[in-house]
Amino acid sequence: MAEPLPLDHLACRTDDWLLAQVDGATRTATAWRDDVARAATALAPLTAPAVALRQACAYRFSVWLFAAWHAGKTVLLPGDHGEAMRAALGDAPTIGDADWSAYAPATLAPLADARVVVYTSGSTGVPVGVPKTLRQLDAEVAVLARTFPLPDTAAVVATVPPQHFYGLLFRVLWPLAAQRPFVAATQPYPEALWALPGMPHVLIASPAFLKRLPPHLDWPALGGRITAVFSSGGPLPADAALDAATRFGVPVREIFGSTETGGIAWRNRPDASWTPLAGVEIADDDLLRVRSPLLADAGWHATGDRLARDSAGFHLLGRADRIVKIEEKRVSLTQVEHLLLAQPEIAVARVVALHGPRAELGAAVVLSAAGREALVAHGKAALARQWRARLAPQLETLAVPRRWRVVEALPDNTMGKTTEDALRALFATRPAWPDLLDTARSDDGATLTFYVDAALRHFDGHFPGTPILPGVALLDWAVHYGRRHYPLPPDCLGMRQIKFQHAIQPGRVVRLRLAWLPDTQRLHYDYSGADGTRHASGQLVFGAAT
Secondary structure (H helix, E strand, O other), rough: OOOOOOOHHHHHOOOOOEEEEEEEEEHHHHHHHHHHHHHHHHHHOOOOOOEEEOOOHHHHHHHHHHHHHHOOOOEOOOOOOHHHHHHHHHOOEOOOOOOOOOOOOOOOOOOOOOEEEEOOOOOOOOOEEEEEEHHHHHHHHHHHHHHOOOOOOOEEEEEEOOOOOOHHHHHHHHHHHHOOOOOOOOOOOHHHHOOOOOEEEEEEEEEHHHHOOOOOOOHHHOOEEEEEEEOOOOOOHHHHHHHHHHOOOEEEEEEEEOOOOEEEEEEEOOOOEEEEOOOOOOOOOOEEEEEEOOOOOOOOOEEEEEEEEEEOOOEEEEOOOOOOOOOEEEEEEEHHHHHHHHOOEEEEEEEEEEEOEEEEEEEEEOHHHHHHHHHHHHHOOHHHHHHHHHHHHOOOOOOOEEEEEEEOEEEEEEEOOOOOOHHHHHHHHHOOOOEEEEEEEEEEEEEEEEEEOOOOOOOOOOOOOOOOOHHHHHHHHHHHHHHHHHHOOOOEEEEEEEEOOOOOOOEEEEEEEEEOOOOOOOOEEEEEOOOOOOOEEEEEEEEEOO
16 A cells, blocks of 8 residues: 555645545545634634643544644643543643534644644553654554555544544544545444444454453354454453454454554464564563654663563563552562462452552452352352462561452453553442453343442441342342443333342342343343342333433
8 A cells, every 4th residue: 555644734635535434424535624724723712832632533533633733732632531630631721522614714734843642541540641743643654554554445443532542543643644534433332333334444442342242243244344453552362362353354453552652563363472563673671672763762762561582573471560568568569469360269360559548458350260169159258368368478468468359350441451540449439339250141131140249338227237238229230231231222211020039138149131122122130149049120111311
């Protein structure tokens, strides 16, 4: 394919092509340039040197991005809506939602300079602004185009927001520079892929999306319409990569890098070595260091990743030790996690420092099959005591986790990353949701298995001496998990055939069976125990309240 167009001239060209699919209609490059020129006029009265851009629609995002650049503004891209992020943005006005159509188009000249600052919380939860120049963005796009020669006619469709650096590059800047159309809407569910136009598509996905592909969907019906799949933003488990490759019929191209470094390497099999991208140099050290044209300068950039070199590239060995202080003692979270993963009941583990009335460690764990059997047989408290006893001879007392959360999967954001803020949120208050152990999807419904912990807030005052899970909690859980698995309408309008047969007490393993009937707009739910006891069932009617 041809070299990508330089970004500085994109809004000043005169040639035309199909640029985007927006709300069922198409937008051409000529229409896009007119929109950019009008939006630039709308921004002209702003005196602030920087603006914060928030917009989920990739088309509107691209218009405001280039309009702000042509209006001489630095564009700030916040990664979330939290208080810390708002503080980091300061007084920068927010753009993205206004209508530009009433403004006269400005006369646009090629960009002499343009900057974007991508905010990321990384693993610490503290927002960090990473500035990128137009030179760096052009270099990123050129490397992607040369490394992955995709058909010009394949439209880009994405599950990741344009706010993140991965989304900015892969679903906005690369398609624009390559004159390849893109789908403006972010695809929240795999089911949306079947509604795409009949042309071939390149899927820009997050690990979080690829890890949750429902097996019951008619994957053969996609019929080769997905010609390439990319994944970045966080680690993609090997089984998820292989499963996605089978369902889409093409390998998943994983991109390794960071907002700070840009792209570093890629691979198309989970057992393959990482191959450095064109122009990227890897230092032959225990800790990964990179030097590349994608960085702000020509020096070496140190990362926190460990690696092992081989003839084909390198393998990642995980992050370097994360050290925290607990009561003035240095504790390696990496070491604690390594010891937890050696336990036969634990498949995945992450440890986080909790700073409340006393500093302590919390561990979020995903159970193995043996762990789920032990939980059913002995309960969570007994399991936690067992883990603490095994760790005690190998760690100082303060390095042994005191608080535990059992989860079906580690909490991750839209990019598939597990942040320390997300981990701490698991321990912030008494939980409102049960410990989810397993989820199974089939053609006729979803079955969730969870452990009912005594720490659930629902047991407060209900009832002293004989704790019983309130029926309203069961209704709340049915709606919560129903929305996670099905595109339910916004409002619950009523209930039908509600039954509460046997009370649920702490320490029980319960199965929730869900089935969504779109024709009747009803969500059927059924709670049963591991021993077959029927606890509750009913139907919830959904729609849009008038």
